[in-house]
Amino acid sequence: xxxxxxxxxxxxxxxxxxxxxxxxxxxxxxxxxxxxxxxxxxxxxxxxxxxxxxxxxxxxxxxxxxxxxxxxxxxxxxxxxxxxxxxxxxxxxxxxxxxxxxxxxxxxxxxxxxxxxxxxxxxxxxxxxxxxxxxxxxxxxxxxxxxxxxxxxx
Numbered sequence: 001x002x003x004x005x006x007x008x009x010x011x012x013x014x015x016x017x018x019x020x021x022x023x024x025x026x027x028x029x030x031x032x033x034x035x036x037x038x039x040x041x042x043x044x045x046x047x048x049x050x051x052x053x054x055x056x057x058x059x060x061x062x063x064x065x066x067x068x069x070x071x072x073x074x075x076x077x078x079x080x081x082x083x084x085x086x087x088x089x090x091x092x093x094x095x096x097x098x099x100x101x102x103x104x105x106x107x108x109x110x111x112x113x114x115x116x117x118x119x120x121x122x123x124x125x126x127x128x129x130x131x132x133x134x135x136x137x138x139x140x141x142x143x144x145x146x147x148x149x150x151x152x153x154x
Contacts, residue, residue: 001132008125015118022111034106037042038099048099052092 037046067086074081082132 001128003126005128005132008128009119012118012122012125015114015121019111019114021050030107030110031103033110034103035151038102043099043102045095045099048095052094055093056088056127059091120124
């Protein structure tokens, strides 16, 4: 019984520390669990990346149209067009706007659940500890009473 409550105290402390340090040391663990949760819910990262690529292609095509319009405008003038404004860029618009905040939200939810679970395990550890100490105290009192009774009869 003593091993059980020591194990429960240790497990509770470990879970509590994991939840507290969730933003630094155990971030990959929480991110992995959150990503698996998101994939189970149907929000795969590849879907967001595909949509981001399509949005980037549309933005690039519109930039190319703007570039052609600028070339037509500057056809008779000697002004140089800055073509670096019209290159294709990866914006990760949906991933930064929706996917990453959802991952962060799930991380926070899992950390809060882990704190509550650690307190629940801590309460069970305290109960086991009290039961063990109570039974140990009863045994000591019983042994003491036996010693006192044997001395009185001798």
